[in-house]
Amino acid sequence: MTETGSVYLDHAATTPMLPVAIEALTARLADVGNPSSLHASGRHARRIVEESRETIAQALDCRPGEVVFTSGGTEADNLALKGIYWSRRRADSRRTRILATAVEHHAVLDPLHWLAEHEGAEVELLPVDERGRLDEAAYRAAVERDPDSVALVSVMWANNEVGTMQPVSEVTAIAGPHGIPVHTDAVQAVGAVPVDFAASGVEAMTLTGHKLGGPYGVGALVVRREVDVTPLGHGGGQERDIRSGTLDTPGIAAFAAAVEAAVKEQPDHAERLRTLRDDLVRRVLAVVPDAHLHGPQLDVAGTERLPGNAHLGFPGCEGDSLLMLLDARGIECSTGSACSAGVPQPSHVLLAMGCDEEQARHSLRFSFGHTSTPADVDAVVAAIGPVVERARAAKRA
Incomplete structure (x- = not known):
């Protein structure tokens, strides 16, 4: 925090x-x-x-x-x-x-x-x-x-x-x-x-x-x-x-x-972040069952993906909407997309991985660091369900 x-x-x-x-x-x-x-x-x-x-x-x-x-x-x-x-x-x-x-x-x-x-x-x-x-x-x-x-x-x-x-x-x-x-x-x-x-x-x-x-x-x-x-x-x-x-x-x-x-401090730091990251992914997927993880699966050995990275896709949402709704609740993360002159663009990374343009726009990246705590995970889990519902309603409107 x-x-x-x-x-x-x-x-x-x-x-x-x-x-x-x-x-x-x-x-x-x-x-x-x-x-x-x-x-x-x-x-x-x-x-x-x-x-x-x-x-x-x-x-x-x-x-x-x-x-x-x-x-x-x-x-x-x-x-x-x-x-x-x-x-x-x-x-x-x-x-x-x-x-x-x-x-x-x-x-x-x-x-x-x-x-x-x-x-x-x-x-x-x-x-x-x-x-x-x-x-x-x-x-x-x-x-x-x-x-x-x-x-x-x-x-x-x-x-x-x-x-x-x-x-x-x-x-x-x-x-x-x-x-x-x-x-x-x-x-x-x-x-x-x-x-x-x-x-x-x-x-x-x-x-x-x-x-x-x-x-x-x-x-x-x-x-x-x-x-x-x-x-x-x-x-x-x-x-x-x-x-x-x-x-x-x-x-x-x-x-x-x-x-x-x-x-x-890297070994201990990585293990702590991996624990927080895995807890967030598991609990967010329980709250939003059709959400999914982009990139390698969570690996115990830590050789496939960075320990503090959780990049999640939320079908039916715009990543920018999710970002702003979470920000309004005091949770700061990022989208997987880059913005140019205020115009959201699909992530070139996700496109290269085989996602279509809509899939490349509906993602959030949560990344952990040395100040991260279990309370941060709790806050995201408490907020993500209502935020996803509002983002989907806004996109349908």
């Missing part, structure tokens, strides 16, 4: 800052010193940045020099996709193809669309099954059709809407023998499930602070030193000359504290 008294179940969008991150942030806000300056204050700021880099590297099993700080996940995705594509194509003009799943976040899909429109990229969106999981046979066939023409592959670690975990290790195993770099958007995964950069085999990985208990406006692209990345912007040459700009020392300190805590 939030300070306003609302039941907050939209942690996949952003989760409250962890106390250790707040402490790390506030402890540095009054400090002066540009990390690029050579005097004592600058060196002090630089030490904080580099210690934070080491903390993140240790948590994710990568080298400190592989952590490139950014303003968040969207910038990191853009940097990976555009930067690696430009470098790979400059080295070999045949490398024009980019492979990605059809269920990627718009922070990946939109840069790919831009590269196709403006930079001659041939973007191939790979199919997924009814659970939202990559069709590995289709992916393998796409790679092997002409591996020398593939600039890079981007497959998210876990889906932000339906919580599906993707087979990242299998993706890298297929791309690796051909020397094709793989990027993964792990924004939803870090702190929710085990994430090991070195073991995964990916060349680049995106994460951001506000999804795991850190502050807004700071994230990172973890990218192997041997991967050539053309910068998006130019300036002071910070961050390996990949991402220029004065570093946010307080934000980076808080980000590192959040990553360290989230990764350390």
Whole structure:
């Protein structure tokens, strides 16, 4: 429950800052010193940045020099996709193809669309099954059709809407023998499930602070030193000359504290969220028998879907109506659809999973986080029956 008294179940969008991150942030806000300056204050700021880099590297099993700080996940995705594509194509003009799943976040899909429109990229969106999981046979066939023409592959670690975990290790195993770099958007995964950069085999990985208990406006692209990345912007040459700009020392300190805590507490955190999530799904389906779960079924091992994700469809309803009716009762969640200029659009994720347009509009995503409690589940269960009835009546009217 939030300070306003609302039941907050939209942690996949952003989760409250962890106390250790707040402490790390506030402890540095009054400090002066540009990390690029050579005097004592600058060196002090630089030490904080580099210690934070080491903390993140240790948590994710990568080298400190592989952590490139950014303003968040969207910038990191853009940097990976555009930067690696430009470098790979400059080295070999045949490398024009980019492979990605059809269920990627718009922070990946939109840069790919831009590269196709403006930079001659041939973007191939790979199919997924009814659970939202990559069709590995289709992916393998796409790679092997002409591996020398593939600039890079981007497959998210876990889906932000339906919580599906993707087979990242299998993706890298297929791309690796051909020397094709793989990027993964792990924004939803870090702190929710085990994430090991070195073991995964990916060349680049995106994460951001506000999804795991850190502050807004700071994230990172973890990218192997041997991967050539053309910068998006130019300036002071910070961050390996990949991402220029004065570093946010307080934000980076808080980000590192959040990553360290989230990764350390991940096993217990996941088990607690899984218990809350499973209870919500079971009880909501009892109240609304024709509701259904999108994505993988609830799995005890936690290898198929994110532990805090419950994406439910309610036939005969509009997701936006359900959202607003729940919001009026003090329950905050999200729909599975994106809105553009106030016009609701069917979820591209659900469409890719085989849903029709109506099915892709009638869903709600409940996502749990470190502040979630059993009382939050009770509130949703108490409200969902009357809310669904009102939403269905409104649609029939």
